Amino acid sequence: METVKSHLIEKTKLLKDNFIEVPKLEARLLLAKTFNKNLNWTYLNTEKRISKKKIMIYEMLIKKKIKRFPTAYLLENKEFYSMNFKVNENTLIPRSETEILIEEIKKNFKSRKRFSVLDLGTGTGCILLSILKEFKNAIGIGIDKYLETIKVAKINSKKNHLSKRAKFINLDWNKKNFFKEILKINKKFCGNGKFHLVVSNPPYIERKEMNNLMQEVKFEPKVALDGGHDGLRSYKKIFSQLKIILSKKGSIFFEIDPNKAGKIKKILETEGFKQITFLKDLLNKKRAVFAK
Numbered sequence: 001m002e003t004v005k006s007h008l009i010e011k012t013k014l015l016k017d018n019f020i021e022v023p024k025l026e027a028r029l030l031l032a033k034t035f036n037k038n039l040n041w042t043y044l045n046t047e048k049r050i051s052k053k054k055i056m057i058y059e060m061l062i063k064k065k066i067k068r069f070p071t072a073y074l075l076e077n078k079e080f081y082s083m084n085f086k087v088n089e090n091t092l093i094p095r096s097e098t099e100i101l102i103e104e105i106k107k108n109f110k111s112r113k114r115f116s117v118l119d120l121g122t123g124t125g126c127i128l129l130s131i132l133k134e135f136k137n138a139i140g141i142g143i144d145k146y147l148e149t150i151k152v153a154k155i156n157s158k159k160n161h162l163s164k165r166a167k168f169i170n171l172d173w174n175k176k177n178f179f180k181e182i183l184k185i186n187k188k189f190c191g192n193g194k195f196h197l198v199v200s201n202p203p204y205i206e207r208k209e210m211n212n213l214m215q216e217v218k219f220e221p222k223v224a225l226d227g228g229h230d231g232l233r234s235y236k237k238i239f240s241q242l243k244i245i246l247s248k249k250g251s252i253f254f255e256i257d258p259n260k261a262g263k264i265k266k267i268l269e270t271e272g273f274k275q276i277t278f279l280k281d282l283l284n285k286k287r288a289v290f291a292k
Helices: 004-017 023-035 037-045 052-066 071-075 096-108 124-133 147-159 179-191 207-212 235-239 258-270
Strands: 077-081 083-085 115-120 138-144 166-170 195-200 247-257 276-280 286-291
Touching: 004 023, 004 052, 023 037, 023 052, 023 071, 052 071, 052 077, 077 096, 083 124, 083 147, 096 124, 096 147, 096 195, 096 235, 096 276, 096 286, 115 124, 124 147, 124 166, 124 195, 138 147, 138 179, 138 195, 147 166, 166 179, 258 276, 258 286
Parallel strands: 115 138, 115 195, 138 166, 195 247
Antiparallel strands: 077 083, 247 286, 276 286
């Protein structure tokens, strides 16, 4: 008999045989997705029979997982900073190491009243929306060069009840006059001339390293990963224009490649930033930069 239990046993073995990490959990997550249920459902309905249609859907998900398709894309969901975000192949998958940005912003913006935030390359909108959730007095704009990505961010703002304080716009920071244009939008939406806070997790992988990425990562948007020949292309472009959009006492928080910390510091110093601090992750690696 085709039951939840029998398929979980079968699919767990199949995933294990194909060297998928935590196969038992993966099998349960994908079965829960098949039925649009939560994980607990798979424990409480072990004897439930599965229709042929559901089996086809489940087996398709399992086959994709064996090919190392990211679980977050299969589930169309990823948790970040205790919030749930819709994800798909148009967005970078939120990662726990990026949460360090939110933690540090909480420390540095405790006493602020109202402030405006710009999130460059917003993707799912996870960084901006997490900030807005923590600061009821914050308002922000997220930009991304791809319309399909912006559509996902807008869904996430509504899903997390933050659409009144978040505006997501399809813009490219490489476009001529982008930084002047974003100032006009900020004044209209946030009521400010310049931003108090600029955040970003820009592409920072060297192009020559793109082929060496883990198989699962290769399914993510290349434009969100490829940082050019030296991994610094986006930093150079953005940092050179920050003074145009950043308020006098404004701050920036950017995720970085730990191996590029020295070069990033030099770029910031060249652009006139005096206070530069690197934030370390749980592995004691310089994961982000804070500057003003």
